[in-house]
């Protein structure tokens with residue numbers, strides 16, 4: 368698979384390591400009301416869709432940026448790649 | 463019809479006209495007491511033990527394609543019971559015992575071949591870990607042997623003993639481990655279940671559940687609605703997809719694992735060998751092909767095919783361990799979809815939906831588990847209590863902190 372890095376252009380997926388579902392960017396509030404349950408859902412439960420999947424890839428052997436890749440899990444086709452930083456900001460995270 | 467040596471001779475003398483199909487091509491009835499989703503090894507074994515051991519009737523197995531078309535027909539056929547943890551080892555040893563009696567039980571030649579499995583040791587720390595694992599196996603009634611480097615050299619002289627980076631320092635061996643003809647496992651269980659009246663319904667995809675007030679009433683399928691008293695889901699790599707139809711998220715990611723087979727060779731490998739430094743394992747099939755594999759591709763996938771980097775990695779592992787295979791030609795390669803769980807161990811449990819039971823999370827080790835998994839799942843379906851060997855395989859263990867993490871890798875499915 369080739370991942371089209373937003374800054375570096377097309378890169379071999381072998382340069383990256385894979386973390387999983389992009390929802391992992393949104394760690395629950397550890398002091399929240401229901402923190403135990405929220406962390407359980409966050410850490411262990413997955414949607415695991417057959418079809419489009421937003422997922423986190425880390426450019427370990429490159430510029431060490433985190434990317435959010437949108438990929439079809441039934442065909443491996445990649446349709447969108449963004450810097451995770453930009454996605455996090457657009458979804459309301461400040462840091 | 464019982465299979466036997468006499469039968470083969472009789473049929474040979476009478477033009478082989480007496481062989482009938484091994485199971486009926488059943489059409490769905492409107493209602494069953496038990497519906498098993500998934501005609502893989504686990505689903506078929508469940509139906510067999512439900513009928514034979516638990517005396518249940520009115521059972522159907524519904525399979526979206528043909529039986530044996532899933533992972534039961536795609537795996538590298540290794541069986542072993544060499545686990546460390548208490549939640550696992552008794553279960554896998556139960557499975558090994560069932561393998562040992564399987565062919566008599568099913569009256570079917572599944573080519574169970576206990577040619578042994580050798581896990582190679584390359585560092586002192588690894589020897590310590592394997593010694594501990596071997597002791598855990600022995601404590602649970604399994605067999606284990608620790609070999610020195612000289613022993614390994616005697617048994618497998620073709621390995622690369624000059625590897626300075628990953629020297630072979632010994633091995634943990636389980637002599638009762640080995641391999642089984644995978645398709646024959648599916649066919650044998652199907653035939654045995656069918657002979658006890660189980661309907662095996664192929665080309666019948668489950669497309670939804672009918673659930674009312676927290677109780678499951680039946681399944682919607684591509685061949686119409688089928689009502690059911692209890693439903694057991696055993697769809698391996700499709701667990702996420704199917705359980706989502708019942709509104710459930712699982713502690714599982716689906717990943718692709720590849721396997722490879724070479725052209726046929728004369729016997730060169732005594733048993734199963736695994737490389738303890740890279741990820742490479744190999745055995746030789748009865749037809750002579752080297753059957754081997756390695757790591758997962760590592761990203762979520764429902765495509766039954768992988769990518770080239772893993773091919774390269776597996777072949778490098780093979781060359782590092784057994785340089786003699788360098789000139790062997792690859793015949794075929796393929797992929798299967800694994801239900802990788804968050805701790806690398808399986809789940810056999812009730813679900814929050816009344817009447818719906820789940821069996822999954824087998825990762826890349828579910829073939830060897832087939833008999834014990836079917837047995838334990840049948841027990842659960844028949845009695846509503848977990849089987850003694852499967853008590854740890856709870857669906858809620860991630861919530862309660864009772865993980866069974868052999869690898870110690872944490873909740874990262876692609877590392878198990």
Ligand SMILES: Cc1cc2nc3c(=O)[nH]c(=O)nc-3n(C[C@H](O)[C@H](O)[C@H](O)COP(=O)(O)OP(=O)(O)OC[C@H]3O[C@@H](n4cnc5c(N)ncnc54)[C@H](O)[C@@H]3O)c2cc1C
Nearest residue numbers: 500502503504526532533534537538540668798828829830
């Ligand atoms: C390459 C590879 C190598 C492996 N090597 C080993 C090994 O050496 N040793 C070992 O122990 N394990 C190994 N495994 C793992 C093992 O094959 C699996 O864990 C095990 O086969 C899974 O159980 P099963 O046989 O029931 O699965 P499957 O045979 O996959 O059965 C599941 C069935 O469910 C059906 N299904 C899915 N969705 C639906 C639906 N909606 N409706 C109806 N039916 C449906 C599928 O068509 C399929 O037939 C390997 C796996 C792979 C892919």
